[in-house]
Every structure is written in structure tokens, then in C-alpha cells.
Amino acid sequence: MRIDLPWSQMALPAPHQAGFAEKGLWASGTIADLARVKAASHGDRIALIDDVGQLSFAALWDDACALAAGMAARGLVAGDVVAFQLPNWREAAVLNVAAAMSGLVINPIVPIYRDAEIRQMLGDCRASALFVPQAFRNVDYRAMAARVQADLPDLQHIFTVRGSGDQDYAALLHQGRSLPVPQPEVDPCGVKMVLYTSGTTGKPKGVLHSHASLQRVIAQSATFWGLREGEAMLMPSPVTHISGYANGLEMPLVAGTCTVLMESWHAQSALDLITRHDVAGTVAATPFLVELASAALAQGQTLPSLRFFACGGAAVAPDIIVQARKAFAHCAPFRVFGSSEVPLVTFGWPDRPDLAASTDGRIVDYDVRIVDDAGHDLPDGQEGEILARGPAMMLGYADAAQTALALDEQGYFRTGDLGRRDGDGGLTVTGRKKDLIIRGGENISAAEIEIALLSHPAVEDVAVVAMPHARLGEGVCAYVVRKGDVEAAHLAQHVAASGMAKQKIPERFELVDSLPRTVSGKIRKDVLRKEIAEKMAAEV
Known part of the structure; x- marks a missing residue:
């Protein structure tokens, strides 16, 4: 059943994108249209290789058609959001093309996220389906998805990949190969993806892209x-x-x-x-x-x-x-x-x-x-x-x-x-200017971690800042003013217990009596970043 989403009525193209289509800056088709052409013209050529195999352009298109038909048979229709939290597996490419041809909005979720982030993202975009590994790197993604599904009434389907059973990717392909492929009219200027990025307020922001906007940057970079x-x-x-x-x-x-x-x-x-x-x-x-x-x-x-x-x-x-x-x-x-x-x-x-x-x-x-x-x-x-x-x-x-x-x-x-x-x-x-930490290329919201720490009864004030990290560029440091007797290890466990991803747990705590502030009361994070950088340099 089609779910009305907040962006369903937004003007397309957006006001700041007016004229791009008329100027020929945007492609006139979707990524699925390109997949169909590649399958017809270079079907035997290899499109993707992963740790366990490869897919030709023809096989990619055939599997995408079958998956689109299988998802349609389970009640997914154009406009629904389909999320996936998959490693770098070729099945993700098949799902991406199947969603594009079906008019489904795709929602990629990084595998390192855990219950708290997944629940928030899926709830915000009102995802109808989620594709996850049965298990990956000792994490039971199927069990985690089931836990968050209890709080998400819109999430009707959890499909596994490289698993087993009627709700597995392989079962969808098998079912879809004998069914007609959905062929809705898909607007290249319409929303094709919602991708969440850390916000400075602690609330992730759902970035909306169209088929046309993403094709533009890919073509230009190539x-x-x-x-x-x-x-x-x-x-x-x-x-x-x-x-x-x-x-x-x-x-x-x-x-x-x-x-x-x-x-x-x-x-x-x-x-x-x-x-x-x-x-x-x-x-x-x-x-x-x-x-x-x-x-x-x-x-x-x-x-x-x-x-x-x-x-x-x-x-x-x-x-x-x-x-x-x-x-x-x-x-x-x-x-x-x-x-x-x-x-x-x-x-x-x-x-x-x-x-x-x-x-x-x-x-x-x-x-x-x-x-x-x-x-x-x-x-x-x-x-x-x-x-x-x-x-x-x-x-x-x-x-x-x-x-x-x-x-x-x-x-x-x-x-x-x-x-x-x-x-x-x-x-x-x-x-x-933004209050973000970039750890190994991943944005981390300082505010999100601060909110988690402030929920601890022994924490009076806190400021989370970036600190130097030899391999990842930046790490997470928490300056904490205590109002009770609590140690850094316990505070780290408290953040972990909130359900956040592991990389958001501060790697270092500085327990201080007060935080530097401007005359208006704003915490001087620039001072703290400089202080921790100098302190770490002196420790080498």
C-alpha cells in the first residue's frame, strides 16, 4: 500500500534546480533505463565483481527485473521506501536497479549503524521494507531488524540477503522470474533516494536525490x-x-x-x-x-x-x-x-x-x-x-x-x-563551522553523543569534539563536567548502551571542572579542539 511521505508533494524540480532539465544538464531517463540499454548493447560485459562472484550487465538486468516483480508481489508499489543495510555485495546493485524501475525510493543505511540509528532513520522515512544480511561480522542483522520493527508500524517486510526462507532475496528472485515486471512511469526529476547524514543538532537529515541529480555527478566525474x-x-x-x-x-x-x-x-x-x-x-x-x-x-x-x-x-x-x-x-x-x-x-x-x-x-x-x-x-x-x-x-x-x-x-x-x-x-x-566529527570519512554528530552523555545522572555538562587520530583523521573526545563520582569507562558503557554505533563511543574522556565559554554562554569548542590536540602531541 502506498504510504504518503513528507516529500510526496514537493515541487519538482526543486526551485533551486529550475532550468537544469531545459538546459540539457540532466539526463532524461533513470538508472534503470541505462541498465536496460547496457544489457542490450553489452550484455556479456562484467558490471560488478565482489568477494563471491560477478554479474554481467545482462545478468544484472535480468535479476533486477525478477526482484522488481518479486517485490511487487509482496505489495510494494511506486513511492514506497525500500531500505538496505548491506555490505559491498553485488545484490545491492540489483536492488538499486529494481527500485529505480519500480519507482521505489531507496534508503541506504551504513552497516555499522545499530538499533538507535536504524530505528530513527527507518521511522523518519517510513520505510516499507528493509534488506539486511542474515548475519555479517558476528552481527545478527535479522534479529536487530526484528527488534526495531516492533516500533515501526510502516515496516512491513524484512528481507534477508544470502540467508534462507521465504523472506530471503533468493526467494524473491525465484518468485519474480515467473511474474510480470512492474512498469510504472518514473519521473527522472523525482525522489529516488533518501540518504541520512549526521546533523549538528543530533537528528540525522534525510538527503533527497533524484535520478537526474546523481547521474549528473557520476557522468561529470567519469x-x-x-x-x-x-x-x-x-x-x-x-x-x-x-x-x-x-x-x-x-x-x-x-x-x-x-x-x-x-x-x-x-x-x-x-x-x-x-x-x-x-x-x-x-x-x-x-x-x-x-x-x-x-x-x-x-x-x-x-x-x-x-x-x-x-x-x-x-x-x-x-x-x-x-x-x-x-x-x-x-x-x-x-x-x-x-x-x-x-x-x-x-x-x-x-x-x-x-x-x-x-x-x-x-x-x-x-x-x-x-x-x-x-x-x-x-x-x-x-x-x-x-x-x-x-x-x-x-x-x-x-x-x-x-x-x-x-x-x-x-x-x-x-x-x-x-x-x-x-x-x-x-x-x-x-x-x-559545523559541529561534526569526520572519522574515517563518516560524519559523526557531536550533539547526538552529548545528548546521550547528558542523560547520565552523574554528568553535569559535556562537550564532544574532534581529536587527532593517526589513521582515521579525527577521533571522538568528550570533555565531561561531573556532578557525581563516575569514571570514563562507565560513561563509555553508558553511550554504548544507548544503542549507538560503536564508532560514536568517545575514545577519550577528559574529566574537567568547567568548560570554556563565550560571554554569551556558548562552549568554546575551538579552544577544546586545540587543547586536546596539543595535549596528545605532548604525549607522543
Whole structure:
């Protein structure tokens, strides 16, 4: 049964996207249309490879048709939300195409999330179905899904993947192969995905994208990076994250490439996969670049097929780019900048080693403003907040009030990041206004953790800030003012008991008598971030 969702009546395209279709900046079809064409023209070519097998374009299309028919037989109709919390398995790509052809809205959820986050996200988007592994990495996802389903009346179906029984992915495929495929009319400008990202208030924000907006950024990046049909891309980033979803699941359909999926990151495995499949490039977190370069140097492997490594999601020191370039025969490592709301504002500098190390890339396909605190534009070279607007940006948030706060009067997205633009068309990110911690490329809301800690009766005040982390860029540090006798280990257990994902549990607690504040009473987190960075440096 169709569920009326908050965004069902939103104007399409959104006001800030007016004219993109008429100017030819948006594709006229969906990702499912591209999948059908690829199956007909290059059916035998391999589209996806994972740890247990591979899928050709023809097999991808056939399985997607069967899955779409199977889901329709279970009562799912155009407009319903279908969530998936899957590792980097090829079944995720099949589900993505099946949803697109059926007019279903897809909701990717990162596998590291647990009950608290899943319950909130599924409840907010009113998901009708959820696909999860039967079990993965010692976590019983089926049991976790059943626990949250008790609080979610809209969640009618929990389907397992690589499991068993009538509610398994394999059963849906088997059922659907003998049924007609649903063929609703799907608007390429309509909502195709709701993807949750951490908000500064502690409430995740549901980022809405259309078929057209995502195809735009994928096509532009493939062109800019020189990707050619038939080439392979390695995808270690989660396909439930905007980078992995776009460059892993959808890049083959837009650019005719092959995605080599990694279920979990391991530098030696990455070396082997790049060599075996002649991988041309990847988009991944900065620690992966460091570890891949180190492994390549240690083994004397120069990976001649690898042409680019796009990294971002956290601060990237220039030396990382310089040293990584030395490890490979032809690879250009570079920094990129973007977010779920504005995917890839910059696309790096593949052909400019000097700028690749010192900036976050060339601005492509976006109008960018650098503004001061009053919203006034600043000249090149001056630091201010980065605002961006373009054909690949989101439709808005699932919550219209959040959208209104995030966009300025001209439709520019307030990124919350600080930076400066240069005369070469490049952008350098210098800091952050938003109260977020970026740990290994994943956004973590400081406010969410603070709320959990403040629920403890022995906590009087708290401030959660980013601290340096050698591998992941940033870690989680909690400054706590106590009003009772409680130790750091107990506070960590309290956060864990709230049901949050493991990576949100503070790795370090600083027990203090008071927190520094401005004259208006606001906590000076800039002071705390500097203090913990200096303290950790002195401990080395």
C-alpha cells in the first residue's frame, strides 16, 4: 500500500534546480533505463565483481527485473521506501536497479549503524521494507531488524540477503522470474533516494536525490577523471555511503565501467585486486590511500594500471598526497570535496601534482560562493564559509524546515565548511563551522553523543569534539563536567548502551571542572579542539 511521505508533494524540480532539465544538464531517463540499454548493447560485459562472484550487465538486468516483480508481489508499489543495510555485495546493485524501475525510493543505511540509528532513520522515512544480511561480522542483522520493527508500524517486510526462507532475496528472485515486471512511469526529476547524514543538532537529515541529480555527478566525474568503458574501478567505500553508492553501484551504468567491490578494506587485498583486474581508479577514504601506498612500496608493486585515487572526507595533509604519488607508476592521488547534499563540488587535480597536494581540487559543475558571517561574498584568497549550487545537488531534505535552514535565498547550500577559492578555479578547505566529527570519512554528530552523555545522572555538562587520530583523521573526545563520582569507562558503557554505533563511543574522556565559554554562554569548542590536540602531541 502506498504510504504518503513528507516529500510526496514537493515541487519538482526543486526551485533551486529550475532550468537544469531545459538546459540539457540532466539526463532524461533513470538508472534503470541505462541498465536496460547496457544489457542490450553489452550484455556479456562484467558490471560488478565482489568477494563471491560477478554479474554481467545482462545478468544484472535480468535479476533486477525478477526482484522488481518479486517485490511487487509482496505489495510494494511506486513511492514506497525500500531500505538496505548491506555490505559491498553485488545484490545491492540489483536492488538499486529494481527500485529505480519500480519507482521505489531507496534508503541506504551504513552497516555499522545499530538499533538507535536504524530505528530513527527507518521511522523518519517510513520505510516499507528493509534488506539486511542474515548475519555479517558476528552481527545478527535479522534479529536487530526484528527488534526495531516492533516500533515501526510502516515496516512491513524484512528481507534477508544470502540467508534462507521465504523472506530471503533468493526467494524473491525465484518468485519474480515467473511474474510480470512492474512498469510504472518514473519521473527522472523525482525522489529516488533518501540518504541520512549526521546533523549538528543530533537528528540525522534525510538527503533527497533524484535520478537526474546523481547521474549528473557520476557522468561529470567519469569524464573529468578520463574513465573509459570497460575499465575497472575499485570500491572499498561502503555502497551505503554517497561515494560508494554513486561510484560503486551506479558508475557502471552511467560510464560502462566495472566495479570491483571490497567487502572490507585490507591493503594487501586491494593490491591483489588492482593487479588482477587492471583497476584504473578508486574513490576512498584517506587512510586507505596511505595504507595502499605503504603496502605498494613495501612490496615493490607500482600498480601501473592505477591512474587516480580520489580521497576526501577528512583533512588531508599535503605530504600524504606527495608521498603516495611516489609509490605508484602512473597514479595521481588527489583531494576532492563534497558531501551527500552536494556530491563532489571539486574533482581533484589529476594533472596538477602541485595543486593536488595543496588544495582540495578544481571546482567543476558548481557555482561556489565564499561568504563571511553576514553572508557577504569574499574575494579569492579570503577564508569564509563555502556555499555551493549546481545540477548535482540534492532536491532538499526530507524535513522541509531543515531545507529552509540549509539553503540561502539564492538556492546555495550552506556546507558549514570554511575555505578559500583561488585564481586557478581551485578550492581549499581550511576548517569547519559545523559541529561534526569526520572519522574515517563518516560524519559523526557531536550533539547526538552529548545528548546521550547528558542523560547520565552523574554528568553535569559535556562537550564532544574532534581529536587527532593517526589513521582515521579525527577521533571522538568528550570533555565531561561531573556532578557525581563516575569514571570514563562507565560513561563509555553508558553511550554504548544507548544503542549507538560503536564508532560514536568517545575514545577519550577528559574529566574537567568547567568548560570554556563565550560571554554569551556558548562552549568554546575551538579552544577544546586545540587543547586536546596539543595535549596528545605532548604525549607522543
